[in-house]
Amino acid sequence: MIDPIDSLAFSIHANPGIYAVLVGSGISRSAKIPTGWDITLELVRKLAVISGEDCGDDPEGWYRTKFSKEPDYSELLDGLAKTPAARQQLLKTYWEPTPEEREEGAKSPTAAHRAIANLVHKGFIRVIVTTNFDRLLETALADVGITPTILSTADEIHGALPLIHTNCTIVKVHGDYLDTRIKNTPDELSTYSAEFNTILDRIFDEFGLIVCGWSADWDVALRAAITRAPSRRYAMYWAARGVPGTAAQELIAHRQAIQLPITGADQFFSTVTQKVESLEEFLRPYPLSTEMAVASLKRFMSEHKFRIQHEDLIVSEVERVEQNIGQEKFPTHGRLPIDTQSLTQRVRAYEGHMASLTAMAVQAGYWAEPQHYPSWTKTIARLSTVHRQSGGTVTLLDFQKYPASLLLYCLGIAAVEAGKLDFIRELCETAIAREHHEDKIAVQLLPSGCLLEYPDDARDLEGIGRIFAPLGNWIYQTCRPLFSRLIPNDTRFMYVFDKLEILLALSFGKNSDRDPSRHWIPPGPFGYRHSNRTKILGEIENSLANKKETSPFVTASLFGENEEACRKQIELFKAFVQKLNWN
Numbered sequence: 001m002i003d004p005i006d007s008l009a010f011s012i013h014a015n016p017g018i019y020a021v022l023v024g025s026g027i028s029r030s031a032k033i034p035t036g037w038d039i040t041l042e043l044v045r046k047l048a049v050i051s052g053e054d055c056g057d058d059p060e061g062w063y064r065t066k067f068s069k070e071p072d073y074s075e076l077l078d079g080l081a082k083t084p085a086a087r088q089q090l091l092k093t094y095w096e097p098t099p100e101e102r103e104e105g106a107k108s109p110t111a112a113h114r115a116i117a118n119l120v121h122k123g124f125i126r127v128i129v130t131t132n133f134d135r136l137l138e139t140a141l142a143d144v145g146i147t148p149t150i151l152s153t154a155d156e157i158h159g160a161l162p163l164i165h166t167n168c169t170i171v172k173v174h175g176d177y178l179d180t181r182i183k184n185t186p187d188e189l190s191t192y193s194a195e196f197n198t199i200l201d202r203i204f205d206e207f208g209l210i211v212c213g214w215s216a217d218w219d220v221a222l223r224a225a226i227t228r229a230p231s232r233r234y235a236m237y238w239a240a241r242g243v244p245g246t247a248a249q250e251l252i253a254h255r256q257a258i259q260l261p262i263t264g265a266d267q268f269f270s271t272v273t274q275k276v277e278s279l280e281e282f283l284r285p286y287p288l289s290t291e292m293a294v295a296s297l298k299r300f301m302s303e304h305k306f307r308i309q310h311e312d313l314i315v316s317e318v319e320r321v322e323q324n325i326g327q328e329k330f331p332t333h334g335r336l337p338i339d340t341q342s343l344t345q346r347v348r349a350y351e352g353h354m355a356s357l358t359a360m361a362v363q364a365g366y367w368a369e370p371q372h373y374p375s376w377t378k379t380i381a382r383l384s385t386v387h388r389q390s391g392g393t394v395t396l397l398d399f400q401k402y403p404a405s406l407l408l409y410c411l412g413i414a415a416v417e418a419g420k421l422d423f424i425r426e427l428c429e430t431a432i433a434r435e436h437h438e439d440k441i442a443v444q445l446l447p448s449g450c451l452l453e454y455p456d457d458a459r460d461l462e463g464i465g466r467i468f469a470p471l472g473n474w475i476y477q478t479c480r481p482l483f484s485r486l487i488p489n490d491t492r493f494m495y496v497f498d499k500l501e502i503l504l505a506l507s508f509g510k511n512s513d514r515d516p517s518r519h520w521i522p523p524g525p526f527g528y529r530h531s532n533r534t535k536i537l538g539e540i541e542n543s544l545a546n547k548k549e550t551s552p553f554v555t556a557s558l559f560g561e562n563e564e565a566c567r568k569q570i571e572l573f574k575a576f577v578q579k580l581n582w583n
Helices: 002-016 025-031 036-050 059-068 075-078 084-092 098-103 111-121 136-143 155-157 186-190 196-208 220-228 246-255 265-283 290-302 304-324 340-355 354-368 370-385 395-398 402-418 421-428 455-460 470-483 490-510 530-550 561-577
Strands: 017-021 125-130 149-151 168-171 208-212 236-240 258-261
Touching: 002 084, 002 258, 002 265, 017 084, 017 111, 025 111, 025 265, 036 402, 075 084, 111 125, 111 136, 111 265, 125 196, 149 155, 155 196, 155 395, 168 196, 196 220, 196 304, 208 265, 220 246, 236 246, 258 421, 290 304, 290 354, 304 340, 304 354, 340 354, 340 395, 340 402, 340 455, 354 370, 354 402, 354 470, 354 561, 370 402, 370 421, 402 470, 402 490, 470 490, 490 561, 530 561
Parallel strands: 017 125, 017 208, 125 168, 149 168, 208 236, 236 258
Antiparallel strands: none
16 A cells, blocks of 8 residues: 555645645644643643642643633633733743753754755745744745745735745744734634635635644634635645544544654654655756756765765766767777877867766765765776777777776865875775786776876877876866866865875885886876975875874875885885986
8 A cells, every 4th residue: 555645745746836734833842842732731830830839740630620621722821811912922932942942952943844944945835824823934944045925914915925926925824923913812713814714715725735733623713714625626634643633533534634644743744855855856857967967966975865866876977978988989990090189089079978977076076975985986997998999009999098097086186185085095996807908906007107008199189299297287187177166276286186196106006016126106297396296295204204103194095004104105106206307
């Protein structure tokens, strides 16, 4: 049997704006705002005190003995405060938080208020009817940028726009606690003005209804408005803890409402909202632009519950890239020209097809948590072997790995800026399976100094010329605009880029099986940027000297398992750099 909450979520999602919400004091219970019954018992206690008696732990029993009837919220208010203004002042403290309560987060919007606000923000709910005097719904809506139309008096209804023309309308049938005209007594609750009856008749006739946190016991006029509504075009859902009271059961039977047993308003509205959002996500089309892809990625990284959507988004984008960079579009064999124009067009085409993925990688490198790392290491491994061809021109074969290399740099630069050395280690040590060659890890294949068997081939790229580490300079120029927001300063970006390449070189050294006398690392532009190189190595060495085994460079195990191993790689790096002519 289909869960009725699932049915409700489907109905809300399929009919945006069609369902109205009716909520009572139960929705504010977890905000430590008392219900009408809570206030009733508190007023009984106060009545006992001023009568010089002690009601003990049974104020209800004391009242019954004293007055020979059950305590009644409305009658008590009518007896203790004779005018609406007096009642407003008497009740005000029940809704306004003290400084201590405000610090504790009491009397502030609950999960239920915020879930309703999210449904309003997304356009699924547009009308809310409430018996509550508090302003928690208004606060929750303001937090998501919605300013609702509030109808709490007859004159406000007179000047209101039609319901269809507002983003959100809150009908406060009993008034607002800051207005002295709030309704509390039996007489006040027995009838509504013609204006309120008219708008309620429209709502209950034209909208489906979701009821939660309302007992229906005291509100005679509101019960009458629901009873006289002729329409059954949309369903009525009644969420309640335990068995609804007699008045509620009569309404449920009259309207053939669907009952929803719940543990509380917070759980109910949060569950409904999550299910509606899941349907929205399921039906959302694949991102049509880089901006949409990045926005989706940020949202999916923000909460663990989106881990499946996070993985699906990345996999879908990788599949799209694979379809566009395959051998049919970028052959590596035959009579192919290897000149500046053809090579540059090929590389720029790779970059174009990677645009969404690299933009996503910039955000992922900076914000990703360990649970997100595997999605990106798998992506690098996959792009490193996509449509690999065993025959053809060496240069073109080597450039097949360029998309994976570019992704490594986008992730790595952002991770360096964020200080995520553990992520860089995971990227470096990503296993790359190679069909006709020995398997390697990413740091042995993808740094700019490793990608090409003949590094000088990159000098054929437009605008590079006879410069040292040509591919490193090309990747630097390609990545720079991608980081214009994350790292706006050019000097800072160059420093971060060089730091990544130095860390890649140190990691390469750690994972190399060469004899120390034949030590080699992938060179990069850091070779002739002496100042950056000196500062970066100084930063690493100072960290090792001051923090020793607790240095993040040690704990990350990026280029050494302990301080001594890290220092060894740094010394080998320095010795290698000194041997080369960086001009």
